[in-house]
Structures are given as C-alpha cells and as structure tokens.
Amino acid sequence: MGDETVRAWQAAEFGPPTEVLRLVEVPRPVPGPGEVVVRPQAVPLNLNDLERIAGGPVMVPVEHPIVPGMEVMGVVEACGEGAEGLAGRRVVATTKQACGGWAEAVVCPAASTFPVPDSIALPDAAAFYFPFHLAWLGLVDRAHLQAGETVLVHAAAGGSGSAAVQLATHLGARVLATVGSAEKAAVVRDLGADVVIDRTAExxxxVVLAETGGEGVDVVFDNVGEAVFEASLKATAYDGRYLMMGFASNKAVADEPFVVPRRVILSNIKLAGVLFAYAPDDVRSLVKQAMGWNFASAERGAxxxxxxxxxxxxxxxxxxxxETVAFEDLPAAMERMAAGRTIGRTVALL
Known part of the structure; x- marks a missing residue:
C-alpha cells in the first residue's frame, strides 16, 4: 500500500456483511471546500452502516461499490478551503453522505467534525458522539426535559438509548427503560434507570401506567419505531412529548403511514422528529429547498x-x-450487531 491508496471495506452489492464486504485498496481521498480528511483511529458501528450494506432504506442513497461507515474518530490529516482550523486535530466526525468511514482515510464535512480532548481515551472517545448528540437533540432541544418529569426510553441498552437514560437522569428526570433481555436490564439499571422493563416478558x-398512576410519561424517546409505537402512545401522558428518531424495529415502514393522525389527535400529545444532522447555512438552505428537510446548524452542533x-x-x-474489535473483524462484528447480540456500542480500533 502506497501513499496514494488506503485500505477500505467495500461492498459491490447488497447482502450479509461477511458475504459482500471485501478489504480492498482505494484511492486516498482528497477534501473539497468545507471538508477534511480524517485518519480514523476508531470506527463505531451504526445501524445506518448495516442498512447500506444489507440494502435497507436510507436517507441519502449512494451507488455501488460503497464503503460503509457514517461515523469516525481520528486525526485530521488534510483540510479543504475553509476548514484549515481543524488541521491536526483529534476529532469525531460524521462522514460525507454517511459513507466511507470503514477505511484508513475518509472525507468528512467540517460542519459535523468536532474536536475531542485527550482526556477522553479510547474507546470512549469513539463511542460518545452520535448517541449523546442524538439524546441531547431529543431530550433538551425538542422535549425541553425538566427535572421531576418522567421519560420512557426504548432500546435502553443500545448506544443512543443508553445515552438517553444517562442524560435524562443527569437532568433530574425519572427514567423508565425498555430492554430485550435480563442481561441488558442489569446493565441499564447500572446506568441509573429507575424502572427497567424486559419487553419480552411483560x-x-x-408497567408504565402502573408506575405513573395511570397517567403515562411526560416524554417518550423512541428509536425503535413500529414495534413500540402504538403501545408507547398509550404510555404517553396528556400533553406529553413523543420523540421519533429511529426505526430499528422495521425500517421498511419508515416512510409508510403507520403514524395515524387520528391516534395522535386522540392522544393529545406533541409529536417531534429528531434528526442528527449538522450543516453550514448554505447547505441547510439547499436541503430545505430541495427536500424540505431541516438540518441543525454547525453552530448548534458545536x-x-x-x-x-x-x-x-x-x-x-x-x-x-x-466490545472493541480489530478493523479486520468489522464484517463479523456488524453481523453480531444485526442479530441483536450486542450491548451498547461496538468500536473497531485501527
């Protein structure tokens, strides 16, 4: 491998990670204006990566061959025009078009690249960015969560769920959390959840209604989607805030009308979308005009x-x-995540 190329996990078709991914050499990327090239030291796995590999619906489709990887932690080794202030910095970043992170160098928008102090060591340095930003965007920016309120967090043993449990607890809320096994329940209790519910057993x-005097919770943090939606509406209090930010249970219905307006009306709740995406103002304007989407500003992200x-x-x-794994073991690690056999985040170290 010379300076002109880097190793990357690449898929030429959709399918199971261990079957379609190949470790190949690709040209070393070059940053454009407002972009940086990051040399990853660690790569956390995301469900978005699985959807790109296996063929699930994604917000921004890209053509094959693809290098998955929407999030990296590493060092900035090259900067495009306007991004020079990040040169040499230790950073976390989301990748351009949410792809490319499973490589030894990747292009990232400067607007979604943020410095990480040396005081935060690996693997934590690679694991906190997406989950805690998403939790903050939901619980603070959308729900305006207050001390003394109650929160229901789904998939609480996952990356973003575990972050939401901790952030809500820190903010003084009472946290009720759902998990999929007794093992995961023990982990979530240790994170500070007041009530942990094994959804496979009850x-x-x-449980939520019993724990809230029949009223329901003030806030629902839903990163699961269809599998919990109807029951979660029942568990939401009058004037409660329902945060939708994921469809882990069935991404195929993410763009289908499973959210019935009449049910929302009858529930007397506030339904809020939460999107983890930062962009400079010119890009935000273009995306708004073309797609109707609202991205958060780079300043808000910072x-x-x-x-x-x-x-x-x-x-x-x-x-x-x-768990932490070697870069060479990424495909197998992704299959464990897809099968629900992981707790929290899986981080690949380079």
Missing part, C-alpha cells in the same frame, strides 16, 4: 458538543461500549 405500557464533552469529562455520563 407489556411495557402496562454548542451541543461542548456540553456533551463537559459531561463526559466530569464523569456525569459515559458511553456504553460493549
């Missing part, structure tokens, strides 16, 4: 990042890392 909505980094440094929250 109806979570009935402000959230400062808050999250401070909490991690203080030990008030910590990313939940289930």
């Amino acid at each position: 109806a979570f909505e009935e 402000a959230i990042h400062r808050e999250v980094v401070a909490l991690v440094e203080q030990g008030a929250v910590r990313p939940l890392v289930g």
